[in-house]
Amino acid sequence: MHQKSQQQSRLLSLPRELRNRIYTLTFCSHVATVCELGVVRHGGSIIGTCQLARAEATPLYYKHITFLVHDFGALRYWLGGLDEGRRKAVSGILWVAPRVSYGPMPSVLNLREELEGWELRLGKGVLESTELGILGEGYRADEEEGEA
Numbered sequence: 001m002h003q004k005s006q007q008q009s010r011l012l013s014l015p016r017e018l019r020n021r022i023y024t025l026t027f028c029s030h031v032a033t034v035c036e037l038g039v040v041r042h043g044g045s046i047i048g049t050c051q052l053a054r055a056e057a058t059p060l061y062y063k064h065i066t067f068l069v070h071d072f073g074a075l076r077y078w079l080g081g082l083d084e085g086r087r088k089a090v091s092g093i094l095w096v097a098p099r100v101s102y103g104p105m106p107s108v109l110n111l112r113e114e115l116e117g118w119e120l121r122l123g124k125g126v127l128e129s130t131e132l133g134i135l136g137e138g139y140r141a142d143e144e145e146g147e148a
Helices: 003-008 016-027 051-064 072-081 084-089 108-117
Strands: 031-034 066-069 093-096 127-131
Touching (some): 031 072
Parallel strands (some): 093 127
């Protein structure tokens, strides 16, 4: 969107606090799938409307979307491609273990250790696991390290 179009945008004419609330409501309760190639399929199309909306909404997108992962290699590839700011903004990754396994499946703790080994640190609480609908150990990104 060009600067003239941005000036005419009703969304961008709203106060920043209200725009942030709209962005947050747009992303809350949404799930984005990290595909086999590390590509994220999502409905964050508001991010693509103009540069200003992208700059304002992108941090809120990573904070409020839950990223669904079936493939550990894809998770590693995707996280490795994010800049540090976006990676730190990620607040929810749900690892879905397949019902049928053809080999050893990594646990949440193994996943976390491997990610940290690649220096892809996640906030406390970001990674959760589920198998057959049972949630495993998880951390919340808003909890500080060392808090009980």
